Amino acid sequence: MITGASSGIGFELAREFARHGYDLALTADDGLLDDAVARLRPYGTHVHATRVDLATSEGVESFLADLRALGRPVGAAVLNAGIGRGGAFLETDLADLARVIDVNVFSTVHLTHQLLSDMVRRGDGRILVVASVAAEIPGPYHAVYNASKAFLKSFAEALHSEVKGSGVSVTALMPGATDTRFFVRAGLLDTRLGRAKKDDPALVARQGYRALMDRRTRKVAGSLRTRAQHSVTRLLPSEARAALHRRWAQPHGSRSHL
Ligand SMILES: NC(=O)c1ccc[n+]([C@@H]2O[C@H](COP(=O)([O-])OP(=O)(O)OC[C@H]3O[C@@H](n4cnc5c(N)ncnc54)[C@H](OP(=O)(O)O)[C@@H]3O)[C@@H](O)[C@H]2O)c1
Structure with a gap:
């Protein structure tokens, strides 16, 4: 089961599972999902797709009901759906920020609550939570x-x-900047971060799949350069990490409030 499987990292994870012979239950909330299903069919496994808005509890419940109706246990769950919202906090609509929390955080907690309970009862299962x-x-x-x-x-x-x-097992996947629709959708193109060179989502997916299968606690995913950069960055004091991020994510021409 994979959320956010219509594009980017989620789609590549779906491809990775299909390559390894898994049947798939996928979800996303727009038309690209049909396209993703068509691209996965040649792998020969069964692909079931549900279109829901995971920003709402009804959407999450409806996806869970659809999963139950399949009548099969979920062996591996990938909680990948996520969105960003770049820009100054005070200049961003509260509703847009709430949507980031609803999709990234609340849908993951909601789905995990149900899926983990089923897995623990069966004494078998794997969950991959796509953090960053x-x-x-x-x-x-x-x-x-x-x-x-x-x-x-x-x-x-x-x-x-x-x-x-x-x-x-529950594994946290921590990709670095990856080449997907994420940055356009988050309104981050007008930043250094948005324009920087990024990793291939297929590479991130391969590493994520392996970490899930190995039941790792966490995995920083991406190119050697990304992983090396991150291991250096995380040694810096928190203020220095924030200052670095600020340089990368501040929109060009924006006025600082500090
Ligand atoms: N790209 C990066 O640099 C990067 C780095 C670290 C972590 N990540 C994380 O990786 C995950 C996947 O992102 P991506 O980079 O692959 O971006 P992406 O190509 O934009 O994929 C996001 C996926 O989430 C789905 N999604 C978004 N809002 C949804 C909603 N309300 N309901 C249901 N599905 C929804 C999208 O489906 P629709 O298109 O149908 O909305 C899409 O399938 C996210 O959690 C992101 O935070 C990304």
Whole structure:
């Protein structure tokens, strides 16, 4: 089961599972989902797709009901759907920020609550929570997004420990900047971050799949350069990490409030 499977990292993860012979239950909320399903068919596994808006509890419940109707246990769940919202916090609509929290955080907690309970009862299963390297970097000009990813990393690692010994594992995937629709959709193109060179989502997906199968607690994913950069960045004091992020995420020509 994979959320946000219509494009980017989620689609590449779906392709990775299909390549390894898994049947798939996918979800996303726009027309690209049909296209994704068509691109996965040649792998020969069964692909079931549900279009829902995970920003709403009704959307999450409807996806869970659809999964139950399939009548099969979920062996691996990838909680990947996520959105960003770049720009100054005070200049961003509260509704847009709430949507980031609803999709990234609340839908993940909601889905995990149900899926983990089924897996623990069966004594088998794997969950991959797609966080980000941003989880470890306070994010000026992307503050709510980075905080949502810090939540997800902490959440996944806490559950990994909580269910240890049950036959179920929870892995936090932490990709670096990856070449997907994410930056356009988050309104980040007018930033250094938006224009920087990015990693291939297929590489991130391969590493994520392996980390999930190996039942790792966490995996920083991407090119060697990305992983090296992150291991250096995380040694810096939090203020220095925030200052770095600010340079990368501040929109060109924007006025500083500090
Ligand atoms: N790209 C990066 O640099 C990067 C780095 C670290 C972590 N990540 C994380 O990786 C995950 C995947 O992002 P991506 O980079 O692959 O971007 P993407 O190509 O924009 O994919 C996002 C996926 O989430 C789905 N989604 C968004 N809002 C949804 C909603 N309300 N209901 C249901 N599905 C929804 C999208 O489906 P629709 O198109 O149908 O809305 C799409 O399938 C996100 O959690 C992101 O935070 C990305």
